[in-house]
């Protein structure tokens with residue numbers, strides 16, 4: 001099994017900024033997801049920024065979003081991302097005290113270190129992850145939903161990934 005680190009991507013609140021007027025650099029789009037039509041605000045600089053992060057760190061980009069497969073059709077192409085693997089975050093057991101994405105993510109990573117860009121994870125989610133046998137090193141980068149992913153968040157991930165002990 002590959003020990004390459006993973007970079008987990010959320011959409012809403014990370015790549016789709018959740019504010020009325022996000023300012024320059026953001027573009028409005030109308031997207032179809034499995035559960036409806038959504039107006040989103042995406043930043044075309046994000047794709048190149050994330051691809052460079054993956055390239056520089058040897059990590060693999062993966063979707064971890066309730067858009068699931070629709071992210072590859074509706075989000076990625078609009079910001080310059082190729083088709084990426086998808087974690088089925090809708091497949092989680094119903095454990096109401098943790099974010100429902102967390103158990104499927106814990107199962108998917110299977111010991112690989114990971115950075116996770118998300119806007120909705122809290123201390124309970126971190127504690128749950130840290131307690132899972134299949135979870136090794138991870139960094140959750142908390143992205144404020146009203147600001148979206150920034151170059152500083154990406155740099156934080158780059159620094160953390162660069163400091164990982166190389167996997168055998």
Ligand SMILES: [Mg+2]
Nearest residue numbers: 010012013119
């Ligand atoms: Mg989100």
